Amino acid sequence: MPRSITMRKPCCQKKDTNTGAWSELEDQKLSDYVLRHGEGCCWRSLPQAAGWLLRCGKSCRLRWVNYLRPDLNKPANFGEDEDDLIIKLHALLGNRWSLIAGRLPGRTEKEVKNHWNMQLKSKVLLMGRHNNNRRSLLSPAITKTSSSMQECQHFNPNPAAPAETIGTCLPDLNLDLTISPPLML
DNA sequence: AACCCGGCCAACCGCCGACAA
DNA sequence: TTTGTCGGCGGTTGGCCGGGT
Numbered sequence: 618m619p620r621s622i623t624m625r626k627p628c629c630q631k632k633d634t635n636t637g638a639w640s641e642l643e644d645q646k647l648s649d650y651v652l653r654h655g656e657g658c659c660w661r662s663l664p665q666a667a668g669w670l671l672r673c674g675k676s677c678r679l680r681w682v683n684y685l686r687p688d689l690n691k692p693a694n695f696g697e698d699e700d701d702l703i704i705k706l707h708a709l710l711g712n713r714w715s716l717i718a719g720r721l722p723g724r725t726e727k728e729v730k731n732h733w734n735m736q737l738k739s740k741v742l743l744m745g746r747h748n749n750n751r752r753s754l755l756s757p758a759i760t761k762t763s764s765s766m767q768e769c770q771h772f773n774p775n776p777a778a779p780a781e782t783i784g785t786c787l788p789d790l791n792l793d794l795t796i797s798p799p800l801m802l
Numbered sequence: 803a804a805c806c807c808g809g810c811c812a813a814c815c816g817c818c819g820a821c822a823a
Numbered sequence: 824t825t826t827g828t829c830g831g832c833g834g835t836t837g838g839c840c841g842g843g844t
Contacts, residue, residue, distance in 0.1 A: 637813075637838095660830065678830075679813075715832060727812080730833075735810060 634664075635671040639680055646670050647677055648685045656681070683725045695732050703729060704737060 635643075650667035660674035670677065683689075695703075699721060706717040714726035714733075721729065 639813090661828085673814095675815095675830085676813075682831095683812080712833065726832075731811065734834095 634673050634676075639672075639684075643670055643672065644680070644685060647672075647681060651681055651685070652687075683727045686725075689723055689725065695736075699724070700732075700737060703733060704741060707733065707737075 646668045647663075647670060650663065654666075660678045663674055663677050664670040664672050667677070672680075702721065703717060706720055710716050712730075714730045718724050718726040718729045
């Protein structure tokens, strides 16, 4: 299918915007503005309002969410407990990085996504092979530290079950999910 | 020293859903 | 009801860097 037919207009004029790495000045302008006006501001008009940042609104939002937010105070390395939690949540939610990141204070969806793609995915696959489908629902990496999950007799016995039941099966995760989990193979 | 390769990070791209007109 | 705009999100890609040869 010719993709150009369904291509939408770009969110901004490329010729009028910077691309690539953000400079300190740009970061300063952006964080100053958001801290003064809050995140509820209109991202699209923010570049002008913040002092003629030559960036599109999407880039501004991404930069703020992933790097400039003051609550991002986590170290770069993921701890083992965080790894386990990500694996658990990924088994439940699939590639819903924003939801997963929401359960990891101080982490961003991008950090979680990169970490998964770089390290956890291969780790889970590797360990999953050893497990030979006996616990196909979740990998051994998960079961290592998720005794409470295994104890739960109702953990996703039926993929079509209401999503509301998931949280009750994972009390240690304090999940408050309202979406259906992906089909587990 | 030069080159290659893989890991990692950060930015961009494009789709989707919500919402207002 | 339709259409356009916007923010949010997940996937992809390009560049940097360190280790190995």
